Amino acid sequence: MTVDDLLKYHNVKNDNQLHVKTKIPKGTISGWRTNGIPLTRQALLQIQTNGALKANLNQQQELTA
Secondary structure: OOHHHHHHHOOOOOHHHHHHHHOOOHHHHHHHHHHOOOHHHHHHHHHHOOOOOOOOOOOOOOOOO
Protein backbone atom coordinates (compact mmCIF):
# COMPACT_ATOMS: atom_id res chain seq x y z
CA MET A 1 0.00 0.00 0.00
CA THR A 2 1.08 3.55 -0.61
CA VAL A 3 0.29 6.95 0.85
CA ASP A 4 -1.91 7.55 -2.19
CA ASP A 5 -3.94 4.47 -1.20
CA LEU A 6 -4.42 6.01 2.25
CA LEU A 7 -5.52 9.32 0.70
CA LYS A 8 -8.09 7.52 -1.41
CA TYR A 9 -9.34 5.36 1.48
CA HIS A 10 -9.79 8.37 3.76
CA ASN A 11 -11.26 10.47 0.91
CA VAL A 12 -8.77 13.30 1.29
CA LYS A 13 -6.79 15.19 -1.32
CA ASN A 14 -3.38 15.80 0.24
CA ASP A 15 -0.98 14.72 2.95
CA ASN A 16 -2.00 17.54 5.29
CA GLN A 17 -5.66 16.50 5.16
CA LEU A 18 -4.56 12.90 5.80
CA HIS A 19 -2.63 14.09 8.86
CA VAL A 20 -5.66 15.98 10.20
CA LYS A 21 -8.04 13.07 9.63
CA THR A 22 -5.79 10.27 10.93
CA LYS A 23 -3.52 12.11 13.39
CA ILE A 24 -0.52 10.48 11.71
CA PRO A 25 2.35 12.96 12.08
CA LYS A 26 3.21 14.92 8.92
CA GLY A 27 6.83 13.81 9.16
CA THR A 28 5.76 10.18 9.23
CA ILE A 29 3.63 10.61 6.12
CA SER A 30 6.51 12.39 4.37
CA GLY A 31 8.85 9.54 5.31
CA TRP A 32 6.37 7.02 3.96
CA ARG A 33 6.30 8.91 0.64
CA THR A 34 10.09 8.69 0.45
CA ASN A 35 10.74 5.21 1.87
CA GLY A 36 7.40 3.44 1.65
CA ILE A 37 5.09 2.46 4.49
CA PRO A 38 6.79 -0.11 6.73
CA LEU A 39 5.35 -3.58 6.23
CA THR A 40 4.41 -3.92 9.90
CA ARG A 41 2.39 -0.68 9.71
CA GLN A 42 0.79 -1.85 6.45
CA ALA A 43 -0.31 -5.04 8.18
CA LEU A 44 -1.84 -3.03 11.03
CA LEU A 45 -3.65 -0.75 8.58
CA GLN A 46 -4.97 -3.79 6.71
CA ILE A 47 -6.45 -5.12 9.94
CA GLN A 48 -7.83 -1.72 10.98
CA THR A 49 -9.56 -1.28 7.60
CA ASN A 50 -10.94 -4.85 7.57
CA GLY A 51 -8.91 -5.57 4.44
CA ALA A 52 -9.99 -2.51 2.45
CA LEU A 53 -6.29 -1.62 2.29
CA LYS A 54 -3.87 -4.45 1.57
CA ALA A 55 -0.30 -4.86 2.79
CA ASN A 56 2.19 -5.28 -0.03
CA LEU A 57 3.74 -8.61 0.96
CA ASN A 58 6.09 -8.50 -2.03
CA GLN A 59 7.75 -5.37 -0.70
CA GLN A 60 11.46 -5.79 -0.10
CA GLN A 61 11.65 -4.43 3.41
CA GLU A 62 13.33 -5.48 6.60
CA LEU A 63 10.94 -6.05 9.49
CA THR A 64 11.89 -4.03 12.51
CA ALA A 65 10.41 -3.88 15.97
